[in-house]
Amino acid sequence: MKSVKNIQKITKAMKMVAASKLRAIQTKTENSRGLWQPFTALLGDLPSADVKKNVVVAISSDKGLCGGINSTSVKISKGLHKLNSGPEKETKYVILGEKAKAQLVRDSKKDIELIITELQKNPLNYTQVSVLADEILKNVEYDALRIVFNKFQSVVSFVPTVSTVLSPEIVEREAESGGKLGDLDSYEVEGGETKGEILQNLAEFQFSCTMFNAVLENACSEQGARMSAMDSSSRNAGDMLDRLTLTYNRTRQASITTELIEIISGASALEG
Amino acid sequence: MFRQASRLLARTTTPWRRSRSFSSDVPATPAQDSSFIESWSKVIPNLDPPKTPSSFMTPRPATPSAIPSKLTVNFVLPYASELSAKEVDMVIVPATTGQMGVLPGHVPTIAELKPGILSVHEGNDVTKYFLSSGFALIHANSVADIIAVEAVPVDRLDPALVQKGLADFTQKLGSATTDLEKAEAQIGVDVHSAMNSAITG
Numbered sequence: 339m340k341s342v343k344n345i346q347k348i349t350k351a352m353k354m355v356a357a358s359k360l361r362a363i364q365t366k367t368e369n370s371r372g373l374w375q376p377f378t379a380l381l382g383d384l385p386s387a388d389v390k391k392n393v394v395v396a397i398s399s400d401k402g403l404c405g406g407i408n409s410t411s412v413k414i415s416k417g418l419h420k421l422n423s424g425p426e427k428e429t430k431y432v433i434l435g436e437k438a439k440a441q442l443v444r445d446s447k448k449d450i451e452l453i454i455t456e457l458q459k460n461p462l463n464y465t466q467v468s469v470l471a472d473e474i475l476k477n478v479e480y481d482a483l484r485i486v487f488n489k490f491q492s493v494v495s496f497v498p499t500v501s502t503v504l505s506p507e508i509v510e511r512e513a514e515s516g517g518k519l520g521d522l523d524s525y526e527v528e529g530g531e532t533k534g535e536i537l538q539n540l541a542e543f544q545f546s547c548t549m550f551n552a553v554l555e556n557a558c559s560e561q562g563a564r565m566s567a568m569d570s571s572s573r574n575a576g577d578m579l580d581r582l583t584l585t586y587n588r589t590r591q592a593s594i595t596t597e598l599i600e601i602i603s604g605a606s607a608l609e610g
Numbered sequence: 611m612f613r614q615a616s617r618l619l620a621r622t623t624t625p626w627r628r629s630r631s632f633s634s635d636v637p638a639t640p641a642q643d644s645s646f647i648e649s650w651s652k653v654i655p656n657l658d659p660p661k662t663p664s665s666f667m668t669p670r671p672a673t674p675s676a677i678p679s680k681l682t683v684n685f686v687l688p689y690a691s692e693l694s695a696k697e698v699d700m701v702i703v704p705a706t707t708g709q710m711g712v713l714p715g716h717v718p719t720i721a722e723l724k725p726g727i728l729s730v731h732e733g734n735d736v737t738k739y740f741l742s743s744g745f746a747l748i749h750a751n752s753v754a755d756i757i758a759v760e761a762v763p764v765d766r767l768d769p770a771l772v773q774k775g776l777a778d779f780t781q782k783l784g785s786a787t788t789d790l791e792k793a794e795a796q797i798g799v800d801v802h803s804a805m806n807s808a809i810t811g
Contacts, residue, residue: 366689379747386649
């Protein structure tokens with residue numbers, strides 16, 4: 339009973355911590371939501387783009403005890419991997435966070451290109467994330483980056499989401515072939531030497547902005563999930579404690595009754 | 611102006627071809643890439659397809675046939691949405707090719723921004739921000755998206771600190787030996803002199 343009580347205390351404390359962290363990060367996340375919209379409006383959203391070099395950026399948390407958000411993002415990443423694999427195609431993983439690493443290293447070790455952990459030691463900010471994005475862009479060759487994260491909706495619901503960032507060459511190819519990006523050709527380009535250069539800058543900026551939002555959303559979902567997980571487990575511990583106390587009292591009562599019976603029956607035997 | 615007008619008129623005849631649906635009265639079905647969902651459910655039938663950003667996107671208006679009187683501006687920073695779908699008369703953005711005024715009905719443009727002043731004109735009110743860098747995307751539907759890494763209202767800049775920073779970086783530029791140091795110092799000088807001219811100008 340003591341250990342159950344201790345566990346309850348721990349989970350309650352974790353819930354409180356998660357709740358306070360959640361509040362801080364939630365405002366940040368909500369403020370960063372405007373950031374990716376202009377890019378999606380301009381460059382479109384093409385999760386079905388068929389390209390050779392795919393990179394799946396799986397975002398997960400470093401710590402556990404936060405419900406199913408990490409396994410969801412791993413499952414989705416594996417799905418994307420399967421979807422984009424085929425002859426003459428290669429799909430690589432870039433992993434953020436300890437938990438997705440643990441799950442993906444097991445069966446697809448050869449496809450992992452880069453692992454980055456301990457992202458959330460300091461509070462997240464844009465500079466940090468853009469350095470990170472730069473590192474990914476430097477080390478990985480890509481035609482399409484697919485960022486997998488859990489979008490925060492409320493404390494109890496998260497939506498697994500995939501954002502696609504295409505490389506400048508692919509954007510240009512899609513724009514020339516018409517289709518969904520056909521409008522891009524009508525845009526005039528100011529600054530830079532060529533359209534390619536601008537698109538390159540734009541794609542990199544888009545990646546860092548999308549990453550920033552994705553990392554924040556995922557962190558927010560993590561705290562939310564941890565909060566609800568801890569809430570349910572402290573409630574569970576409370577229930578267990580109630581049951582245990584009941585059994586304890588019942589056994590104690592039973593032993594007292596037995597003793598009483600023994601005494602009374604002994605006394606009556608003496609009298610008789 | 612006439613060049614833009616004729617372009618806009620020509621555009622109105624072509625149908626709007628983006629994947630997003632702009633139905634203003636039925637917001638129920640989110641606009642997702644249907645071919646993606648199809649191929650996903652073929653390969654991974656026992657898992658719901660993930661959402662994509664377009665399903666969370668606030669829908670953008672279609673290109674109107676006449677040039678609207680106001681320009682809709684979205685001005686976003688990593689940590690805030692400074693202006694969100696605000697209707698203004700004109701914005702002037704600091705493009706790398708020079709200050710660029712954007713009125714409703716501007717030709718669609720992608721412009722890279724340099725450190726400088728973004729001014730938002732709304733009637734007689736003018737709000738001025740200092741931007742570090744970013745992009746301005748002007749769409750055919752008289753919507754301008756401005757994305758900046760950092761921005762502050764001009765009146766919040768401290769002239770003394772700007773002068774000091776300018777002096778510091780000029781000195782650093784003089785003493786820089788490697789290319790990287792030089793480039794960093796040059797960026798510092800550029801930003802600070804732009805800030806300086808923003809305050810004095």
